[in-house]
Amino acid sequence: MDKLTGYRRTVRHVLDGYADWLTRPGSGVRYEVVFDPALDHFELVRFGWDGGRRVHGVMFHLDIIDGKIWVQYDGTDRPIAEELVRAGVPKGDIVLAEYPPEVRPHTGYGSG
Numbered sequence: 001m002d003k004l005t006g007y008r009r010t011v012r013h014v015l016d017g018y019a020d021w022l023t024r025p026g027s028g029v030r031y032e033v034v035f036d037p038a039l040d041h042f043e044l045v046r047f048g049w050d051g052g053r054r055v056h057g058v059m060f061h062l063d064i065i066d067g068k069i070w071v072q073y074d075g076t077d078r079p080i081a082e083e084l085v086r087a088g089v090p091k092g093d094i095v096l097a098e099y100p101p102e103v104r105p106h107t108g109y110g111s112g
Helices: 003-022 080-086
Strands: 029-036 041-050 053-065 068-074 094-096
Touching (some): 003 029, 003 041, 003 053, 003 080, 080 094
Antiparallel strands (some): 029 041, 041 053, 053 068
16 A cells, blocks of 8 residues: 555544544534545534534644645644554654644654
8 A cells, every 4th residue: 555545544544533532422513524535635523513502613624735644723632643643654744734834843743
């Protein structure tokens, strides 16, 4: 399996794990993985009803760009970058895009 195919599978597996972890049985809120391997765009979204309040938002947004996984947004306190490393992705192939380009070299992850 080539690196890109492996990264797609890893991203899907990690996002599915988060969806399972975040889902509360009986809750009106669902978590869904949006997976577009053709464009290498991946998200975990939450939506539904929490009591009388509508819930809709992105928990994670990742892209694969030039062979690296770019974390565009991480809306949790359980960093997805750490989960990707545990799943076998080298830190140098993960870019924390939420940080300015000049800060990225100091994060311990890839700089883009």
